[in-house]
Amino acid sequence: MRTKPVLTDDDVKAMAAAAEAFAKGHQWNVTIAIVDDGAHLLHLHRLEGAGASTVDMAIGKARTAALGRRETKAYEDTIKQGRTAFLSAPMNAMLEGGVPILVGAEMVGAVGVSGVKSDQDAQIARAGIAALGIENV
Template sequence: MKTKHYLTLQDAELILDYAYQYALEHQFNVSIAIVDETGCLLAMKRMDGASPMTANLCLEKAKCSAISRKPSKLFEDIIRGGQMGFLTLDSLHGMLEGGEPIVYEGQLVGAVGVSGVKSFQDAEIAQYAINQFMMLVNTP
């Protein structure tokens, strides 16, 4: 039998805090969602000044990343390339980038979704939070 790794609520809140601090330092007003490997919400925060729309978008980005096990930008690139003709960027509110998977020891354990600034900045916040968390859990 295999050992299954998973995010605890404490892990999710720590990742959320890393993302929040990064956003504060860069004066970004965003919404941040942390989901488990199935895409179910573990923790979420909408910063003061973040558009109400970002709360739903960050969750959808996180869910997309968890379920696909890929960064959500992949789907943005596919849609832009015309490979999913039934979807348009307009129907998806613009940008999908900003959902990043959390992988620990080769296993998907969850994902981070961020929405509120330029899509590459959303992804930057998510990646930063994941990297900080991984440095912590990989420290003996």
């Protein structure tokens, strides 16, 4: 049997605080979702001024990144390159802004953000993950 790292409550709180601080520092009103490796919701915060639709999108981006074990931008790029059949994949948020959390080769969760431009959503997610002090590649 192997040992696998998992997110702790303190990890989730640190990521949430860092992501929120980054978003607020840019005056970006977003929703931030953090899920575990099974795509189960661990944290959700809709910042003041973020649109109602950002809640479902942030959760969807986090879940898609966790279940697919890759950034949601990869799915968006695949579709943009003409593989429109991929739209039938059982994922519900294939836009940039969902980033998996990797500890070495182990995927332990994901952060999904929605509310600003997709590349900005991803910046916020990465800022949250950076609070863990790991190299997330």
